[in-house]
Amino acid sequence: MKFGIIVFPGSNCDRDVVYVTRDLLGQPTRTIWHEETDLHDVDVVVIPGGFSYGDYLRCGAIARFSPIMKQVIAHAEQGKYVLGICNGFQVLTEAGLLPGALVRNRDLHFICDRVPLQVEHTDSIWTQGYSNTPTINLPIAHGEGCYHADPDTLDRLESNGQVLFRYAGINPNGSLNNIAGICNEAKNVIGMMPHPERAADPLLGNADGIHLFKSLI
Amino acid sequence: MNQKYQARIYVTLRPSVVDPAGTAVQSGLAHMGYTDVESVRIGKYIEVNLSATDEAQAHTQLDRMCDQLFANPVIENYRIELDDGE
Numbered sequence: 001m002k003f004g005i006i007v008f009p010g011s012n013c014d015r016d017v018v019y020v021t022r023d024l025l026g027q028p029t030r031t032i033w034h035e036e037t038d039l040h041d042v043d044v045v046v047i048p049g050g051f052s053y054g055d056y057l058r059c060g061a062i063a064r065f066s067p068i069m070k071q072v073i074a075h076a077e078q079g080k081y082v083l084g085i086c087n088g089f090q091v092l093t094e095a096g097l098l099p100g101a102l103v104r105n106r107d108l109h110f111i112c113d114r115v116p117l118q119v120e121h122t123d124s125i126w127t128q129g130y131s132n133t134p135t136i137n138l139p140i141a142h143g144e145g146c147y148h149a150d151p152d153t154l155d156r157l158e159s160n161g162q163v164l165f166r167y168a169g170i171n172p173n174g175s176l177n178n179i180a181g182i183c184n185e186a187k188n189v190i191g192m193m194p195h196p197e198r199a200a201d202p203l204l205g206n207a208d209g210i211h212l213f214k215s216l217i
Numbered sequence: 218m219n220q221k222y223q224a225r226i227y228v229t230l231r232p233s234v235v236d237p238a239g240t241a242v243q244s245g246l247a248h249m250g251y252t253d254v255e256s257v258r259i260g261k262y263i264e265v266n267l268s269a270t271d272e273a274q275a276h277t278q279l280d281r282m283c284d285q286l287f288a289n290p291v292i293e294n295y296r297i298e299l300d301d302g303e
Binding site (some may be wrong): 058065099109 | 286
């Protein structure tokens with residue numbers, strides 16, 4: 001599996017993802033500057049965390065119009081894999097690849113913490129590695145992680161089994177239905193606020209996140 | 218011949234979206250003694266100077282800008298006021 005990590009001005013988790021896919025998992029990996037327009041050689045596109053374009057206007061709103069995004073949308077429409085982490089999740093909702101939006105945290109704070117998550121539906125490509133560990137811990141670090149969608153969209157997400165990660169303890173940010181991560185209907189595009197790449201190396205004391213990447217290869 | 222226009226765009230959260238910042242400001246007002254304030258909602262104000270063939274074309278362009286970039290229709294509404302920019 002070849003991984004392509006998109007880098008926007010302001011992305012800051014790109015190299016963490018590269019470390020996981022290239023160094024920990026030995027997969028071919030390249031970073032893709034947002035002004036590039038070709039990613040045909042890539043199997044999995046990862047939109048990493050950070051503050052693309054300074055999070056001006058709305059998180060992900062400007063990144064969504066970067067030249068590479070046309071190719072990311074085409075990649076997703078072909079059924080290929082797209083993973084958006086934190087700011088990447090925000091970019092994917094702004095781009096319309098995932099439903100809903102991420103708004104200011106309920107308590108207005110930027111939250112940097114480790115939180116328990118319930119893994120729902122371990123039959124997706126992203127979550128199949130968690131069938132024996134329904135509850136995991138992952139770091140979160142965001143100011144705008146409160147998932148919002150209208151009631152019809154929420155119903156559809158739930159009945160289609162598109163909610164893949166849910167906050168298991170206290171809801172940290174006010175997300176509706178405790179949603180921490182969702183996929184699209186075809187299940188090839190996932191967005192999540194928690195950072196699996198920051199909990200992938202056992203040296204850091206928690207490697208719960210590695211299974212999400214391992215599941216793909 | 219293109220005309221110059223100035224647009225004032227107001228982006229507000231949809232009523233169904235919780236606005237914790239507005240609630241925090243409301244509690245500040247309460248501490249000031251304004252206990253009769255029923256709600257505070259915080260939005261964005263954007264000024265755009267542009268040129269277009271006429272007012273209708275300016276409006277069409279601005280609508281598209283709002284739908285695609287200035288506002289996210291999932292969570293926000295917008296309102297445009299357009300003036301002669303001369």
